[in-house]
Amino acid sequence: MSATFEQRLDAFRRLDDAKLTFARRDWFPGTSGNLSIKVANDPLQFAVTASGKDKTKLSPEDYLIVDSDSRPVDETSLKPSAETLIHAVVYKKFPQAGACFHVHTVWNNLISELYFGQRAFSIQGQELIKGLGIWEENASITVPIVENFADIPTLAAAIEKVITPDVPGVLIRNHGIYAWGGNDFEAKRHLEAFEFLFEYHARLLQLRQAVVSHTPNN
Ligand SMILES: CSC[C@@H](O)[C@@H](O)C(=O)COP(=O)(O)O
Ligand SMILES: [Zn+2]
Incomplete structure (x- = not known):
């Protein structure tokens, strides 16, 4: 069933909240980033940020509802995010996903560059791994990294191939991260x-590098 007016409004309000929170952290430099919240399962529909907007601001033209083909459900002059296909891939692959957020930060870009030539970034034994819903002792996670294909269908297909239910995110090299829940x-x-x-x-x-370079006989 299609989303009701109330469901759409609720999704738009939640997107406003997420957007302002991330904007305060400078997670949307240069209009980058896009956000979505699912509003209906069958057929799939989700609210997504309009393309090219300044995501540090709120306006009545910030979001629109799209279908599983990333096409606007209603007549609108707004264009869905250029990367809407990636949100659709996440919702189709993980029917339990209800929201998907994309930001470009210096740290997520640096990690993808540090592991240039590798297809993943792994980390173990950090308490915040529990923030990903992984509670085992000394857990290790591996976040896939895909190349930053300019062609969005190619990028979305590459993401579709590597994402797993184990880790709710994927890095795009020298671009940003998609995370969902x-x-x-x-x-x-x-x-x-x-x-x-x-x-x-x-x-x-x-820090390790700094310590090594300040250690005598190095
Ligand atoms: C302006 S740089 C960022 C874009 O190229 C893109 O990667 C992005 O995240 C935002 O695109 P958008 O179409 O506004 O959702
Ligand atoms: Zn992006």
């Missing part, structure tokens, strides 16, 4: 946990 609260928690892990790891490598 059962709802907007969970997707936000996952995104925050990933960003913490990326920054922690990059800073740790930096």
Whole structure:
């Protein structure tokens, strides 16, 4: 069944909340980033940010509802995010996903560059891994990294191939991250946990390097 007016409005309000929270952290430089919240399962429909908007601001023209082919459900002059296909891939592959958030940050870009030539970033034994819903002792996670194909259908297909139910996110090399969850609260928690892990790891490598270069006989 199609989403009701109330369901759409609720999704738009939740997107406003997520958008303003991430904007305060400077997670949308240069109009980058896109956000979505699912509003109907069968057929799939989700609210997604309109393309090219300044995501640090709120306006009445920020979101639209699209279908499983990433096409607007209603007549509108708004264009869905250029990367809507990636959101659709996530919802189709994981029917339990209810929200999907994409941000470009310096830390997620640095991690993907640090592991240039590799197809994943792994980290173990960090408490914030639990923020991803992984509670085992000394857990390790592997976040897939895909190349930043300019052609969005190619990029979406590459993402579709590597994402798994184990880890709710994927890095795009020198571009950004997509993270998702059962709802907007969970997707936000996952995104925050990933960003913490990326920054922690990059800073740790930096500090280790500084210690080595200040150690006598090095
Ligand atoms: C302006 S740089 C970012 C874009 O190329 C893209 O990667 C992005 O995240 C935002 O695209 P958008 O179409 O506004 O959703
Ligand atoms: Zn992007």
